[in-house]
Structures are given as C-alpha cells and as structure tokens.
Amino acid sequence: MRFSTILRHIREGALNIVRNGWMSFASISSIFISLFILGVFMLLALNINNLTKQIESQVQIRVFLSLNIEQAKKDELLNQIGNLPEVSKVTPVSKEEGLEMLRENLGKDGATLLEGYDKENNPLPDSLTVEVADPEQIGFVAKKIKAIGDNDATAPIMSVKYGQGAVETMFKVTKAVRNVGLVIVLGLALTAMFLISNTIKMTIFARRREIGIMKLVGATNYFIRWPFFIEGALIGLIGSGITAAVLLFGYSRLVAVSQFELGLMMIKLVTLQESGLLVGSLLIGLGTAIGIWGSTISVRKYLKV
Amino acid sequence: MVIEMHDIWKTYADGTHALKGVSVLIDRNEFVYLVGPSGAGKSTFMKLIYREEVPTKGQLSVNGFNIGKLKQRKIPFVRRNIGVIFQDFRLLPKLSAYENIAFAMEVIEAPRRLIRKRTMEVLDLVGLKAKHASLPSQLSGGEQQRVAIARAIVNNPSVIVADEPTGNLDPETSWGIMNLLEEINFRGTTIVMATHNKEIVNSLRKRVIAIENGVIVRDQARGEYGYEI
Secondary structure, eight states, X not given: OOHHHHHHHHHHHHHHHHHTHHHHHHHHHHHHHHHHHHHHHHHHHXXXXXXXXHHHHTOOEEEEEOTTOOHHHHHHHHHHHHTSTTEEEEEEEOHHHHHHXXXXXXXXXXXXXXXXXXXXXXOOOOEEEEEESSGGGHHHHHHHHHHHHXXXXXXXXXXXXXXXXXXXXXXXXXXXXXXXXXXXXXXXXXXXXXXXXXXXXXXXXXXXXXXXXXXXXXXXXXXXXXXXXXXHHHHHHHHHHHHXXXXXXXXXXHHHHHHHHHHHTTOOOOOHHHHHHHHHHHHHHHHHHHHHHHHHHHHHHHOOO | OOEEEEEEXXXXXXXXXXXXXXXXXXXXXXXXXXXOSTTSSHHHHHHHHTTSSOOSEEEEEETTEEGGGOOGGGHHHHHTTEEEEETTOOOOTTSOHHHHHHHHHHHTTOOHHHHHHHHHHXXXXXXXXXXXXXXGGGSOHHHHHHHHHHHHHTXXXXXXXXXXXXTTSOHHHHHHHHHHHHHHHHTTOEEEEEOOOHHHHHHSOOEEEEEETTEEEEEETTOOOOSOO
C-alpha cells in the first residue's frame, strides 16, 4: 500500500464521521449510554470489593491468657504466635487496657456494670490480639493457636475467640456480593457490545449502496474496508473517551463531596487515583474494540457484490 | 475482440432463464445498442460484462479475461477496465462532483497530482468544470449523468457499459448525453448501451442487437429500433 493511500484511508475515515453526522452521533450516543452504565457498575463493584476487603481485614483473633501466667511465658507465647506464617501482627493487651476497652464498648449504660472494678480489683485476664494476613484463614489459625496452649503443660491459654460462625457467614456474604457485582458488570459489558455493534451495523446498512458503488469502480475489498475500520475505531474512541471523562470527573466530585459523610460511617470510597486508570482504560479499550468489531463485521456483509 | 460470448446461459436462483444461449462478438471501437422489451435479458447481458453476475453456462471473455472463471480477488482489476453508467446515476451523495470522479482514480492508487489533472480534464470534457464542487443533489439529472460518465471514463477503460443512460432524462438532455457518448466512442472506447429510446436509435444509427426472451433475435449494423415504443 502506498503511503498516500494510507493517509487517504485515515482522512476518509475521519471525514466519513462528519459526512454521516447523524449516524455518527447515533453510534457515539449508544456507546456513551451503554458504557456509562457499565462504568457506573464497574465503580460500584470496585467499591464493594474494597469495602468487603476492609470489613474482612478487621476480623481478628483474641487470645485470652490464664490469670496466673508469668511474664516469661507471655513473651514466649507472643513469639510463638508471631512466628506462625499466617499471622501478620500480634499485639499484647494488658488486663488494664482490656478493662478500659470493655468500658468503652459498653458505653454509658454499661459503665454501672463495671463500677468498683479498678486497677487493684481487675477480673479480666491479659490477652493478645492476633491479625491474620489472609482473613479467610482465621479459623485455621485460631485452631493452631489453641493447639499451642493445649500442648503446654502449664495451660497458659484460657480461650481463643474470633467470632466463630459469624465470621464464616460474613465471608460467604461478602464473596456472594463480589460475585454478583462481577456477573452484573460482565452482563452489562455484553449488552453494551450488542447495542453498540447493532447501531453501527444500522449506520453501515444505510451505506450499502455506497459500498456497491465502490466495488463497481473497481475498489478492492481492502480499499473499502480500511476507511470503515478507521471510522469504527475513531467512533469507539470518541464515544468511550467522552464516557470515561464524564464518568471519572463525576466520580471524583462524588468522592470529594461524600468524604465527610461516608467517613463518619467508616466508609472510604476508592479514590480516583486508584480506580481512574483501570476504569478509564477498560472503557476506552472496550469502546474502541467494539467500534472496530461492529464496523468490520457489518462491512464484510456488503462486500460480496 | 473486447467482448466475446459463446453460448451464454444465465439461470437465476429462482429458476428464471434470463439468457438462453447467447453468442456475440463486440469489437474494439464499436458502438452497440441493446434493445428489446423489458425483462428480455438486456440487464443480465450487461451485468455479465462487468461481472456482477456469472454465466451459468458458456464462455465469456471481456478484455481477454475469462469472466466465468475469474477469481474473487481479480474482479476489481477487471472492473477498472470497464466503465459503468446507470439510469439512476449512482453517485456517492456526500461527495462533490470532483470527489466522485477522483474516487475512481483513488481506488487504483493513482498519484495525487495525476488524479487532480485527469479529474479536471474529464470534468472539462463533460462540460462541468465550473460545477466541480457541487454535490449531486445540487446538480440537474443531466449534470449528474455527466458526472457519472466522467467517472466511468476517468481511468480510460476499453469499454463502457451503459444501462439506459437517458432513461431518466428529458429529450434535449438525452441528446447532450448521446453526443458525449459518441465523442467518447470516437476517442476509441467501445460502448454497449441498453436503451428504450426509439428516437435516438433511429437517428444516431449504430449496430443494434435485439434480445427477446433471452435470445438474440436481430443483430444489424446501422440498425433500427424496431419496436413501437
């Protein structure tokens, strides 16, 4: 192919968008609408994923030590548990801190319950807070810790608690939420592909006569295809570019405006920096690919003259 | 010979026999009228020449190419040597007169400077140099047909196939188009023209081939139209 022919194809592809203004507008609009909805759900899914991860990471194991434990034994346990490969962090909690935490958790009404308990008169045992690298391993790690206590003749561990039952249920729920989000996003992506490629097919159907004339004057199939290919790519690029810009700008405003309110509820949205590149490039990549795919498929149909 | 047909049959998928054993030779530089009632097979005859249809049976060669055995990817190159003109002009509606003509040269990847020179040349020949920037919708029927003719000849084809080129035009405009076709014929291009225009055929005497029911019933040099309408 001559260089001037390549330039011609690019020029024609771009010019055709202007020449068929309304049709291009229809295609770009359909790309915008489909991809915008898809983008909203992608951001939603990202945030749900992030939120469930946050919730999961907050689960921890409380190891209550026996009342008459010695300091040396305490340090030994701290080391042993800290050395478990699944454990990310072990924090010792003294009985005084434990009492303070209990007071805080119970609030004003509970304060009366704890009246009279103080430094000299503390019924609580010392404890350890254990965080696990992979929250799903929590049950397994709790068993391991319990085994350490059981194998020790001095029985240094009174009990191991991590919210058995409740944690497993929560994991099931968060997993389901994530999977549903993924299915919705995939379904929307497929719908978008069909909607967009159908619009493009319609615009090319309107131009089948044009293709017939090109063939009549002796244009090869490739010569006809190239401008349509470029036109499809450009329409996809423009449509998805506008979508990504509008969506991400809107999202950055949402993050800024809602930061305080959601912050009170301990919810933190995924920031634009974290999500923008992923969502933007996915949308633009998908839009361009659909634009090319839609136009290539439809042109092929009318080339057999 | 530019066109050689030997016992050509054409049967469409629905069972219609459009041509039933047509044999004809058309030489370089000839001007041929193709006459006959509607549905007699004239359009099929022409479509075979520019390979929009393939013969069901028989031997057809155009410019030395065996049309029946032509490979799909060779078709464009055969068409580049054949100019086609229709009753309904078939111009690209979004392109100017100039662009419509230049398009046929872009397709064969001619150098840009040559495209500009040659396109202006044929625009001048068909008398539309002043309207080169007009869109088809801004031109009269006769002017649109002139653009279509300019497009058909811009690549110097050896043969022009015209399917009722004056069918949509008033008598005066039709004569303008005929003068143009005759001029092109004088310059050495073979012309095959299907027509229902009795007046033109009887005044501008050329070879007449009459087709009825898929068979050639008459082939005369300097013939007459021979039908009442």
